[in-house]
Amino acid sequence: MRNMKITRIVCPFLILALFCGCMANSKLEKSTSIHQEFGDSVHEKEYEEKYLINITYPKTRIEALDAQIENVLKETKASYLKQVADFSGSQKAELNIDYQSYVKDERYLSIKLDMFESLNENKETIQTLVYDQKEEEFVHLDDLFDEEGIKEIADQAKNYFQKTMPEECGSKAFSLYSAGTLQNYDTFVLRKDAIVFYFQEGTLFDKSAVFELCYDDIQKHTKLASEELSVFVPYEDILNEPVKNIDPNQPMIALTFDDGPTKKYTSAILDALKENQASATFFVLGSRASDFPEILQRMILEGNEIGNHTYSHKQLTTLSKANIEEEITHTQESIHDVTNHYPNVIRPPYGSKNEDVMQCAEGKKIVTWSLDTEDWRSRNTETIVNKVLKEVKDGDIILMHDLYASTAEAAIILIPKLKDMGYQLVTVSELYDYGKNEAGKIM
Numbered sequence: 001m002r003n004m005k006i007t008r009i010v011c012p013f014l015i016l017a018l019f020c021g022c023m024a025n026s027k028l029e030k031s032t033s034i035h036q037e038f039g040d041s042v043h044e045k046e047y048e049e050k051y052l053i054n055i056t057y058p059k060t061r062i063e064a065l066d067a068q069i070e071n072v073l074k075e076t077k078a079s080y081l082k083q084v085a086d087f088s089g090s091q092k093a094e095l096n097i098d099y100q101s102y103v104k105d106e107r108y109l110s111i112k113l114d115m116f117e118s119l120n121e122n123k124e125t126i127q128t129l130v131y132d133q134k135e136e137e138f139v140h141l142d143d144l145f146d147e148e149g150i151k152e153i154a155d156q157a158k159n160y161f162q163k164t165m166p167e168e169c170g171s172k173a174f175s176l177y178s179a180g181t182l183q184n185y186d187t188f189v190l191r192k193d194a195i196v197f198y199f200q201e202g203t204l205f206d207k208s209a210v211f212e213l214c215y216d217d218i219q220k221h222t223k224l225a226s227e228e229l230s231v232f233v234p235y236e237d238i239l240n241e242p243v244k245n246i247d248p249n250q251p252m253i254a255l256t257f258d259d260g261p262t263k264k265y266t267s268a269i270l271d272a273l274k275e276n277q278a279s280a281t282f283f284v285l286g287s288r289a290s291d292f293p294e295i296l297q298r299m300i301l302e303g304n305e306i307g308n309h310t311y312s313h314k315q316l317t318t319l320s321k322a323n324i325e326e327e328i329t330h331t332q333e334s335i336h337d338v339t340n341h342y343p344n345v346i347r348p349p350y351g352s353k354n355e356d357v358m359q360c361a362e363g364k365k366i367v368t369w370s371l372d373t374e375d376w377r378s379r380n381t382e383t384i385v386n387k388v389l390k391e392v393k394d395g396d397i398i399l400m401h402d403l404y405a406s407t408a409e410a411a412i413i414l415i416p417k418l419k420d421m422g423y424q425l426v427t428v429s430e431l432y433d434y435g436k437n438e439a440g441k442i443m
């Protein structure tokens, strides 16, 4: 009955207002905040025999900032590759870097780089860069606060942690790393409403920690003031998903796009799908869901499927079961927050899975692929198009990434062409529902 189904979606109203004062102690960044306020995302992947590299970083067009970001990435990559050279684990080594960017106002821009390395152990590092566009220089905490101010920040941070995690604040490390020194508090970003401090894993606590402070709460010590926050409501209406007529007796394939969404390329692919009355499955990252709520809503409204590709694209097989669970659940929730839908399909990054992954994914289908376009390697439209046209067969699940211009262009060519060849372009779940073939399905 699926092809006759009409679902009404009550679209969530996304109100991004975070009011100061009341939110001073919210521990994690809300999934409804915009995390990439400026910069174009650049994606770098290397999947080799021994190691994986998956980097997303911003190009900001501010020379000093771009140079500094490049520097950090270059050094991190070099030290990682050096370690990889004498690494021989049963899992592939992994370097995963992603970013968030924040515009405080016309003057201050901040970048937060989240770096994850998995070799013999897993290591998470947070690095922040704050740039003053007026003075054209990088900003440290002592440029914004005098000694008294930094002490006041430290007092508030200690207070907050003692209230929220009292049993973990008795350690020597806690008193050492919470003391009001520049070094302890110099990893921060300036959001519109608050300054957010990050503490590396293995400093205050075993895990990394976050503390945010509204500008109003430290007014005595700073000229920084809260900016107007944008409030947006993407959909006022209640809309319907399209009705589909899928013929189970005709050939069908599922195009899948991983690692997005991205503003430009995902939108271009959605346009092509819509124009050709075709559907696809987008395996999105939970960390990006809240950045592009309109794109995710559009996916659903136009009859596409959203799959879970984890929150931060780590190789799940190197994580503890609790962390795998967190990667999956956090993503389910962030997708649900903006679409009112929970994904039914999961694609683990790199397709890598083990017993823990299977258990954490229970109730959802784990999906890999049957035709790999290797679009991330070639970055060439013609190569992608030719590979698909040469290899495609009924029941295929085709792997692509909505991260590159070449992939979007290939999709624009392939979608009408595949339809002309007689293939129905359906979602992965529809393929499983209607298809005779269960390509790529693990469970």
Ligand code: ZN
Pocket: 258, 259, 309, 313, 349, 350
């Ligand atoms: Zn991926």
